[in-house]
Amino acid sequence: MEEHELVIQAQNGNREALARLLHNNYEIVFRYLIKFTLDRITAEDITQDTMLRAIEKFDLYNSEKSKFSTWLITIAQNIYLDQLRKNKSQKKYVEEGDIVERLIEKTDSYDDSWNRILCALSRLNEEARYPIILKHYYGYSYEEIAKKMKILTGTVKSRIHNGLKILKKELEEYE
């Protein structure tokens, strides 16, 4: 069944249609989150929370404004940002080791410089990692990132700048 039809049925109260919509979009949300968390368990937890919140707030979804997956990703972003704010003062234990092999079960050969940068990125404070990925991977502007994170544009720029400096320093130490 087409997603559009599922949305209409779900909006008419069809629980099966809503379950199918969420099932079909689970992977998209997970793949989005794994890039920010670089940790499978955290990404799965937030994806699960996203699904629950989507069910609670489904009445507020307007299919004319955005695709269902876009709406889910917005929810996922908000949950992730809420967690960042709550965990601000908590130092997270970061597992050592090869991050690519931890995330991907069977690997073909890959460029080791990716692994090094991703390890360094995973050790970076999430408040710096998040805007770096939004800016340089997804192409958001500083102003858009500032709006999402509810901080000033200048703060976004300095977090990105300082984050890249820390990454460079870590990579130099590795070499």
Place this chain on the structure above:
Amino acid sequence: MSKNEDEKIINDIKEGLDFIEAKISVNTPDIARFRRMVTQVEDKKQKKSKREIIIFVLIAAITLSVETFAFNQSILFFIIIQAIAFTSFIIGILNWVIRGNRKVKAI
């Protein structure tokens, strides 16, 4: 930090994340699990909605009873009760608007 070094790091981040995107396996739960989630949340919402309707009806019934009693006892008493209720309502609305504006400013 030179621009070239910046670009190298950014390029490695992009390629690394692209690689993960391409290769990572996703353990999507079975559809039955989503059905259970939807059922649980929807049932909870319905219970909450019923509870709110009951509370509303109770408050409305009490309010009407008090108003009727007051009207029957004394017109003056009835007018006083109306004035208190109306003033409380206006204060409540103003408070809600002010809190809403504070939230917008905080963003």
